[in-house]
Structures are given as C-alpha cells and as structure tokens.
Amino acid sequence: MRKNREPHWIRHTHLFSPDEYECSRCGAVFAQQYPACPRCGISPGQEREEPDWVEEAEELDWLLDDDD
16 A cells, blocks of 8 residues: 655544544644644645544444444
8 A cells, every 4th residue: 555655634533522633744643733733843735534433433333232
C-alpha cells in the first residue's frame, strides 16, 4: 500500500464525541484543525476522513444485541 506523501489532516469522526484531527506527518491529534500543525509545524493541505463512528456504531449494536 502506498502512503500519501503530501502532509494532510486526517479527520476522525466519532459517534458520541467531537471530531479529532490527526497530523499525517507526526501523528499528533487535536480537537480542531489548524493552518499548521502545532507539534511539527508543517502545513497540511488536504483533509482525509476516517469514519471511526462506523466501528463505534457496530460495537454499540453488538453490545446492545440489536440483531433484528
């Protein structure tokens, strides 16, 4: 699998909590998207979304045993 070489923000969306933004270069996670990463200083251009809420919903469905 080829990795994207351009720095970008990875937006992690959650089911019951606010979105988080991860820097693709250093892996730092923040509550908001900044023009430049406060940790490593790079300026990510694009944004990629990681829909973590899907896995959270599946886990909640499993916990509630909602198999209609």
